[in-house]
Amino acid sequence: MRVTVIGTGYVGSVTGACLSFLGHHVTCVDTDEAKIAKWKCGQAPIYEPHLDELVALAGRRGGIEFTTGLAGPARASDVIFIAVGTPPLPDGSPNLTYLESAAHGIGAAIDGSRFRVVVNKSTVPVGSGNLVETLVREGIAEAHPADRHAIHFGVASNPEFLREGCAVADSLYPDRIVVGASDEQTLAIMRDLYRPLLEQSFEPPPGVPRPATATQAPLVATSLTSAEMIKYAANAFLAMKIGFANEIANICERVGAEATEVLQGIGLDSRIGSKFLNAGLGWGGSCFGKDVHALLHTAAEYGYSGKLLQASLDVNTAQRQMVIQKLQEKLFILKGRTIGILGLAFKPDTDDLRDAPSLSIVERLLQMGARVKAYDPIAMNACRALYPDLKIRYCDSPREVAQDADALVLVTEWSEFAALPLAELAALMVKPILVDGRNVFRPESAAAAGFDYTGIGRAPRPPAERRESGASQFRPVSS
Numbered sequence: 001m002r003v004t005v006i007g008t009g010y011v012g013s014v015t016g017a018c019l020s021f022l023g024h025h026v027t028c029v030d031t032d033e034a035k036i037a038k039w040k041c042g043q044a045p046i047y048e049p050h051l052d053e054l055v056a057l058a059g060r061r062g063g064i065e066f067t068t069g070l071a072g073p074a075r076a077s078d079v080i081f082i083a084v085g086t087p088p089l090p091d092g093s094p095n096l097t098y099l100e101s102a103a104h105g106i107g108a109a110i111d112g113s114r115f116r117v118v119v120n121k122s123t124v125p126v127g128s129g130n131l132v133e134t135l136v137r138e139g140i141a142e143a144h145p146a147d148r149h150a151i152h153f154g155v156a157s158n159p160e161f162l163r164e165g166c167a168v169a170d171s172l173y174p175d176r177i178v179v180g181a182s183d184e185q186t187l188a189i190m191r192d193l194y195r196p197l198l199e200q201s202f203e204p205p206p207g208v209p210r211p212a213t214a215t216q217a218p219l220v221a222t223s224l225t226s227a228e229m230i231k232y233a234a235n236a237f238l239a240m241k242i243g244f245a246n247e248i249a250n251i252c253e254r255v256g257a258e259a260t261e262v263l264q265g266i267g268l269d270s271r272i273g274s275k276f277l278n279a280g281l282g283w284g285g286s287c288f289g290k291d292v293h294a295l296l297h298t299a300a301e302y303g304y305s306g307k308l309l310q311a312s313l314d315v316n317t318a319q320r321q322m323v324i325q326k327l328q329e330k331l332f333i334l335k336g337r338t339i340g341i342l343g344l345a346f347k348p349d350t351d352d353l354r355d356a357p358s359l360s361i362v363e364r365l366l367q368m369g370a371r372v373k374a375y376d377p378i379a380m381n382a383c384r385a386l387y388p389d390l391k392i393r394y395c396d397s398p399r400e401v402a403q404d405a406d407a408l409v410l411v412t413e414w415s416e417f418a419a420l421p422l423a424e425l426a427a428l429m430v431k432p433i434l435v436d437g438r439n440v441f442r443p444e445s446a447a448a449a450g451f452d453y454t455g456i457g458r459a460p461r462p463p464a465e466r467r468e469s470g471a472s473q474f475r476p477v478s479s
């Protein structure tokens with residue numbers, strides 16, 4: 001099939017590359033000329049593992065093109081995806097101007113030569129499927145007033161569940177594909193488009209092997225409204241699950257229990273599951289906060305107050321500030337102290353800083369008069385460019401961060417941090433204090449390396465009391 005994807009951010013580019021890899025001819029459209037120029041040179045403007053390779057491979061499969069012009073590709077396509085950003089407005093509702101402009105542009109571009117499907121992949125409030133249909137119709141009516149009844153299209157809502165950092169694997173081996181469709185013809189086209197994913201009938205690309213469990217992907221066919229609601233409900237649940245883990249960890253810390261053991265103990269219950277059940281400094285990223293706010297906003301429009309949703313936002317905000325409290329317990333005064341931050345990205349394996357816990361923590365430390373040094377394997381350039389006024393001293397290595405610091409705070413659990421030479425780092429510091437915001441290290445190992453260690457939900461206990469348990473191998477799962 002011929003496919004257009006509007007928006008070449010994390011979602012649009014991965015969707016376009018995967019569909020092209022599966023044999024469809026894809027044109028990716030973006031209004032950002034600098035981004036398109038990079039894509040045309042074969043360079044992804046975002047950091048996402050395996051994406052560059054997949055785009056190169058896609059060029060030799062269905063074919064993939066990049067352009068700033070929507071009209072030609074939209075007219076030539078059977079399926080047109082909208083994957084533009086829907087960032088939050090100050091009142092918590094999502095900004096739909098990008099979506100509106102894309103939908104209107106589609107209407108202005110298409111003609112009556114074939115039936116087309118307009119697929120919304122952006123996360124949009126319940127009811128936006130109808131909005132997309134209205135905007136496409138308005139675009140058609142303005143551009144082709146005489147033929148407007150001869151131009152036919154269907155609307156689908158196809159929410160995206162990929163995680164940045166493993167977006168390619170998540171898209172090729174999805175747990176499910178949700179399609180809310182306005183009619184049977186639209187659903188049938190979407191089923192055909194996704195058949196290789198549904199049947200898992202393709203040869204995996206190098207470096208992204210198929211998990212043994214991914215034998216097929218179920219298609220969940222719903223109404224437009226249900227599909228939109230599924231996306232919000234999924235993100236709200238995951239945000240709440242992480243918030244729950246953090247709340248339990250905070251109680252563990254007070255009663256002398258070890259959160260990693262407790263969360264492992266409950267996560268192995270198949271009704272609960274261990275994914276997204278790790279204590280830390282809370283979730284971040286472009287989706288959870290935005291989507292929970294949007295769901296609360298929608299609920300309020302219908303006279304409902306989402307108490308659980310509000311609580312999960314509150315717990316998350318407080319969790320980020322836990323670092324400040326822990327530093328104050330160790331150092332008392334933060335003014336004039338040098339605090340080293342390990343990790344800026346909102347999670348490992350991405351350069352995305354949207355709603356990153358690191359930013360709230362750094363801002364608070366600077367407000368309190370502390371000096372901040374930081375290292376991140378990938379996100380430092382993005383941080384410099386996006387927040388030029390943030391007075392961070394960027395370092396080339398964790399060693400440089402530790403040098404003469406009064407405390408180190410691990411904020412993002414990049415895998416390279418787990419292998420840090422702790423004794424060497426401790427020896428470089430003014431005070432060897434380590435706040436392990438993601439419970440990456442074994443408290444015993446950090447203490448043996450000379451650190452005054454504190455994690456999240458980890459009450460200090462005398463060594464004799466500790467059992468050898470699987471808890472130390474219980475690696476955090478990223479949100």
Ligand SMILES: NC(=O)c1ccc[n+]([C@@H]2O[C@H](COP(=O)([O-])OP(=O)(O)OC[C@H]3O[C@@H](n4cnc5c(N)ncnc54)[C@H](O)[C@@H]3O)[C@@H](O)[C@H]2O)c1
Nearest residue numbers: 007008009010011030031032084085086098102122123160
């Ligand atoms: N990032 C994620 O992990 C993720 C996961 C699931 C769902 N989502 C949702 O998917 C949507 C896209 O998210 P993202 O992270 O890819 O956003 P992004 O900000 O990375 O990318 C959006 C792109 O759309 C482009 N754009 C805006 N208006 C345009 C227009 N009229 N025509 C062409 N291009 C236009 C922008 O220039 C930008 O490159 C959002 O609604 C988001 O909530 C994101």
